[in-house]
Amino acid sequence: MSDPLAEAIAMLKLKAVLTKTVTGAGIWRVRRSDEGLSFYCAVLEGACRLEIEGEEPLTLHAGSFVLIPAAYHFALTSLIPPASPRVESTPVEVAERHFRLGDTHAAPEMLALVGHCMSESPDARLLVSLLPEFVFVRDEKRLSLLVGLLKDEAQAQRSGKEFILARIIELLFIEAIRSATTLTTPGLVRGLADPRIAQAIRLIHQDPARRWTVKALASSCALSRSTLFERFTELTGVTPMGYLLSWRMTLAMQLLCQTGATVAEVAERIGYGSASAFSVAFTRYVGVPPGKYGQYRAAVKDGELAESG
Structure with missing residues (x-):
């Protein structure tokens, strides 16, 4: 039997371009404009807030996973964001692929795995249009296992790394989308x-x-x-x-x-x-x-x- 969701995601030919861990403390905001790259965020400890243009802010607690198949304008902030939306924090790289946000001297209040991937499909825009604008999932054990595998593979130096990362990301997309209980956008x-x-x-x-x-x-x-x-x-x-x-x-x-x-x-x-x-x-x-x-x-x-x- 045909599996249209798996077919569409497989045809996207996703490739990880960045996977990193981020910790935050104090008051901070980091804004991104990704020109349609796929973005995902898994909160491993603590909590933060996600601001997506045109949507109400989302509070992300440990166990939360967010997927934006085509991200353009969004921001991650501390639970209490800076008073002015114009205030932005500069991520500080404290180790390879590990960044600090906000007060770099304080104990971390949040730990997240974030990443971006691009499509090598000849028509990614059409395929992405079939997917939800964004997906928000909480406390899904299967997703947590995949996030753990992704973090481990991204930080290791093994043969076949890029191939494995691509397959894990495909699985993350499928698992996140089918785990979501409410989707407001047609698709x-x-x-x-x-x-x-x-x-x-x-x-x-x-x-x-x-x-x-x-x-x-x-x-x-x-x-x-x-x-x-x-x-x-x-x-x-x-x-x-x-x-x-x-x-x-x-x-x-x-x-x-x-x-x-x-x-x-x-x-x-x-x-x-x-x-x-x-x-x-x-x-x-x-x-x-x-x-x-x-x-x-x-x-x-x-x-x-x-x-x-």
Whole structure:
């Protein structure tokens, strides 16, 4: 059976770019602007506060885990934050990958493991859009075990370290997302929480090349066409056919970049009757013709696109 959540996270191809421990004492605030990098924070001892733009501040106690799949503007603060939001603290590196915040002479009041990871997927933005905006979980034993493994591996010098870190982070993402009991933002995870909508999503993932219609999906899920359309759209944030198109384009980008498949082969594998019909849809959706997409992604990765203006 297809597992859409695991597939989406695996396709992100996550890579740890930073994992560090942070201790804090006194009054402090550290603000970050990460341009869409994934951010995670596990509070191991004490407590702190998380400020996410557009959300109410969250108090994080020992045992709390926060995941932001695409972080932009957020801040970590002491439980009582500085009086002015403009006040920021400068982290002091006291050992390799270990930082102090606030009063560096006082006994630590908080210990956390924080990290950032990036996606090596050709279309991370689309895949991240399927995930919750942020996830907050408390006192989950399985997550605690994974956090411990992540901390141990990040601080060790072993062969295969980068590979192991990537797999642990993938597991952290999946475990955190499925452990969350309440998700307010529409997306893949809320859709999967509904058995009938989950069935529709799995059918799309299992056979993306099939000529799906709302009626065919509804019939397969024992729902009326209108009920499927309304419930699917409400929970995931996109229409059933919109989701099908997004998933087909995600697969197409992966195939074009990683397998060397021809445009005609990709078109057939994702359900288009001709290469020309696929090319029109792909160009409209992505902004680049499929025949040039591999070169375009290589240029972006190497920085050549920015240099050429």
